[in-house]
Amino acid sequence: MPTPEFRKQYLMNFKHVHRIAALSVALACANASALQSGEDVPFITSPDNVTLEMLSAARVGPKDHVLDLGSGDGRIVITAAKRFGASGMGVEIVPDLVERSNRSAKDAGVADRVSFRVQDLFKTDLAQATVITMYLLQEVNLQLRPAILGLKPGTRVVSHDWDMGDWAPDRTTVVAVPDKKVGLEKSSKIHLWTVPAKVAGLWCGAGLLRGASLELAQKFQRFEGTLRHRNRARELKGTVEGSTLRSVTEKAGELVLEVSGSQMRLVAAGGPLTLAQGQSFTRAGPEGCR
Ligand SMILES: C[S@@+](CC[C@H](N)C(=O)[O-])C[C@H]1O[C@@H](n2cnc3c(N)ncnc32)[C@H](O)[C@@H]1O
Structure with a gap:
């Protein structure tokens, strides 16, 4: 478990990255710390309006299985089940958050369709998902990109704020977040990609x-x-x-x-x-x- 001091330091790094987009410096610090704890990104929640927009952008429905990479308190997967009828799974490296997520799933009456596990997102089988959601960092997205591009064509991927470099999103929407705690902008970007078939x-x-x-x-x-x-x-x-x-x-x-x-x-x-x-x-x- 990361110490409170470590988490505070980590959060500062995340804010720093958001604030000036100085990815290389901030991530070098964050990643060095992350090696000690297993976390690659600190816990910050996607606000409810952002969560709803992420799931709407991906046109999530009852046939979908939503995988949230770094699921925090579980809100994205739980909302996908409760509001959109999907099933889902969240993988999260911090055990307390996984416990909290499983409790919330029970309280929300969706524990039969969603699950949360303590697992490194880089060791997760992505192929089970029809929709992948992420609120990570660009560098982490880029590390995941080769595996995402190898998924079944039609798999949708939604990322809160961070893009995937030169793989431009199919669509980006902007949602107002007046009390946003990270960055200077009081809004969030929601990027959507659909995995393309290989046709070359x-x-x-x-x-x-x-x-x-x-x-x-x-x-x-x-x-x-x-x-x-x-x-x-x-x-x-x-x-x-x-x-x-x-x-x-x-x-x-x-x-x-x-x-x-x-x-x-x-x-x-x-x-x-x-x-x-x-x-x-x-x-x-x-x-x-x-
Ligand atoms: C910015 S939060 C996003 C939480 C949630 N997805 C949301 O949007 O509300 C990122 C989460 O990823 C988790 N995390 C960081 N590195 C991870 C890793 N390697 N494997 C699994 N989870 C990780 C953190 O503990 C944190 O809860």
């Missing part, structure tokens, strides 16, 4: 699309590439939202594709590809498209 590479047309090919480059949720079909090449550019690729360009019009494993189905298309709707591309093997 060469795809070969099948059925009515036989002879066509799709060559794609991808950076996070953005892609661009070329569709070759009947001796014509069309440039594509758009976004990958979960398993759905959407390209809208002046020349090629709209194109919507759905990825499932090594298949990509043409869901909507304008121009000459209209007839090929419902047809698929498959990921090329080492010999390319034949």
Whole structure:
């Protein structure tokens, strides 16, 4: 358990990071201390309006399993169950907070759908979640980023205040927090990402699309590439939202594709590809498209 003096020092570091965004210096101090206690971020709660906005932004519903990394007093997971009908789990390194969270879950009548455990967030299996919530630090988010990008396409990730570097959020909302205790701004940012399918590479047309090919480059949720079909090449550019690729360009019009494993189905298309709707591309093997 961290001593009260240690926690005070830690909190000061967190405030400092918020105040001047001097991440490197503050985190160097915070991380050095964190090694002693296991905490990577101090306990500060997301206010209720921020919690509600985080869960709304991720469109949490009864089919979702919400995982809060560093769950503090458990409020995000408990609210996800009570207000949005989801199930969930919180992992938290401070045992007292886990005890408190489990008590609150019972009091809120959601103990059958949520659980809290003393666990290091870096040792947590993220694949169980359909929605991940975090109020950590940018540096911690960045450490988690490779694992998050490897999750099932469509998994939503919401972060209070901190972003993930050059993986830009799909959406950011700002919520007023008049009595905010950290930072200078009296507001909180809520960033939302949807894990994109991995689509880079060469795809070969099948059925009515036989002879066509799709060559794609991808950076996070953005892609661009070329569709070759009947001796014509069309440039594509758009976004990958979960398993759905959407390209809208002046020349090629709209194109919507759905990825499932090594298949990509043409869901909507304008121009000459209209007839090929419902047809698929498959990921090329080492010999390319034949
Ligand atoms: C800023 S608080 C956020 C609490 C809660 N998620 C919320 O938004 O109200 C961050 C929490 O992460 C916990 N924490 C820090 N490092 C952790 C780690 N490595 N594993 C699990 N929890 C951690 C802290 O103890 C703290 O309760």
